[in-house]
């Protein structure tokens with residue numbers, strides 16, 4: 604009953620615990636650029652998600668308890684597998700490496716910030732061109748608002764909104780990577796057939812049971828976003844023991860379901876789902892501990908653009924005037940290796956990314 608010197612039962616328990624992320628490491632004390640390289644060489648820092656940023660401190664979490672706070676190089680040997688998860692690089696999934704900006708194109712009458720543009724394909728293509736010119740490397744097209752309390756849209760209606768835009772994009776901008784924001788297998792099928800490369804599901808494939816088996820037969824990227832309940836009911840599910848720990852563990856469960864269902868890990872990206880089944884305080888808490896997501900070993904999609912939390916943080920009532928707040932709130936995610944920043948204002952976010960990159964990564968000392 605021994606396996607690698609260990610009892611099979613204890614091996615299975617460890618494996619189950621590992622998959623459920625019962626033990627987590629929060630990387631702290633970040634260092635950047637050439638200092639990060641030197642600190643790693645000296646053994647004083649470890650690469651975060653394969654680098655280029657490194658961390659010098661670590662908080663060890665078991666269950667909900669902090670069981671250690673120490674220098675990164677002092678993390679005990681029996682935490683080696685958790686340490687490996689946060690230091691290894693993550694699969695790029697379809698897109699270029701490094702921080703990428705994903706432009707939001709909502710083809711809906713009722714999206715909270717950019718709704719009301721559906722029907723005007725020329726306008727949408729102009730907007731897409733502008734986003735690409737500004738530096739977006741992927742566009743996320745949505746045909747159903749998932750804001751709290753949004754109206755439900757049938758799959759056919761949703762595809763009627765998205766289809767013509769996707770077709771026009773394929774004709775006019777054939778090289779652009781397109782992601783389709785949908786939780787419905789019918790729309791996923793139509794979208795992949797029409798050339799989409801990524802499916803972005805805000806329910807992490809929990810809404811439509813045909814979605815997982817269908818995506819298992821494809822080779823597109825898949826974004827698993829965290830939420831609870833539905834856009835109509837999510838507010839009542841915003842109860843957590845520790846929101847960032849719970850979000851990481853619930854995403855770990857969705858990754859496991861996806862992998863068991865046949866979607867290889869190298870196709871999966873994850874997203875903590877800001878504003879979905881989270882209160883203002885929980886959104887802030889999640890942002891403060893965003894680096895915990897490194898425990899999932901997947902590329903992160905990060906979406907705070909113009910959301911209510913930015914409105915509450917800044918006192919700005921009007922969503923399209925929340926871009927500066929959006930950029931500031933996106934900074935903590937930049938260290939996560941190759942984050943994908945999902946935003947309405949691509950130009951502004953690209954400026955923020957370029958400033959961050961130049962200050963933190965390209966310095967000589």
Ligand SMILES: Nc1nc2c(c(=O)[nH]1)N=C(COP(=O)(O)OP(=O)(O)O)CN2
Nearest residue numbers: 709714715748749750828874877904906
């Ligand atoms: N992966 C991911 N997908 C999302 C996310 C998000 O944070 N991450 N936020 C959304 C809400 O923003 P949007 O501007 O699309 O608003 P709407 O739901 O009103 O259309 C919709 N889709």
Ligand SMILES: Nc1ccc(C(=O)O)cc1
Nearest residue numbers: 715749750751878910911
């Ligand atoms: N779909 C969503 C749209 C907006 C928000 C938010 O503003 O928090 C959350 C979800």
